[in-house]
Amino acid sequence: MKAARETRAAWRVALGNIIFNADTPAGRVFDLGLILAIFVSVLTVMLDSVASVGRRYGPLLNDIELGLTALFTVEYLLRLLTARHARHYARSFFGVVDILSILPSYLALLLPAAQFLLIVRVLRLLRIFRIFKLVRFLSEASVLQQALQASLAKITVFIATVLTLVTIIGTLMYVIEGPQNGFTSIPTSIYWAIVTLTTVGYGDIAPKTGLGKTLASLAMILGYGIIAVPTGIVTVSLAQAQRGVQPDRVCPRCGLRGHTRDALYCSRCGEKLPGSLGQMP
DSSP: OHHHHHHHHHHHHHHHHHHHOTTSHHHHHHHHHHHHHHHHHHHHHHHHTSHHHHHHHHHHHHHHHHHHHHHHHHHHHHHHHHSSSHHHHHHSHHHHHHHHTTHHHHHTTTOGGGGGGGGGGGGGGGGHHHHTTOGGGHHHHHHHHHHHHHHHHHHHHHHHHHHHHHHHHHHHHHHHHOGGGTOOSHHHHHHHHHHHHTTOOOOSSOOOSHHHHHHHHHHHHHHHHHHHHHHHHHHHHHHHHHHTEETTOOOTTTOOOOEETTOOBOTTTOOBOTTOOSOOO
8 A cells, every 4th residue: 555655756756857847858748739739729719709710620729729728628638637835826826827728618508709819828827937047037027027117106196187188188179169060078189199109190080170280190199208207217216227227226315216225325415224234334
């Protein structure tokens, strides 16, 4: 009995090393095969959404998808079986993505349109970072995340300002042009203002009067200036994140913000900063 348990444990460890460890030759082959299967699955879903392809190759695409779903289901069960802590894996990011990538196939039995939700399988391609030793690039993603978090308040104020501007410009354009020139309502005019201010310019609605064209010209010029604002905000925050600047680190005496993580004293008044490890020699 003991020997049988040890054999089962050794089998689980060996299979777990293949499934979860890309450093071994067998694990690398397994992960590369998994990436190829994910590519085929995503391509199948895309092709099935094309009407002409679906009519001609629909049954074949469905068979391929059913086979891949069965393969991914077995893979998910094996991951649960061989993981050191199955509950931790099931709750992890990749565990959630893995289960979400197979659920739409079973939901499609009740709701056919749910089949196209299988496109979520493209998230599984994130495993390529681990397979090809690209994890070191994820540290740069954390710097970008810190920059975006530091910019959140400024970006929120910026978006609120833009929303106010497009509301005012759209309302003015509705008053100037009116329904006879395509500006049938204030929401429609706000839509035009958003398209114009962001320099997209679909051209489905355009002012006809001289005053309306003048307002549109001002909105276009203003749009070029507005585009540069979020870029500058994020760039400054990104530079601060790379230097280790902490915007919430405030001097208790002069109120200066934005000291580096390893700073002991305020760069303006010399006051000892909160969280400093000790006096400098």
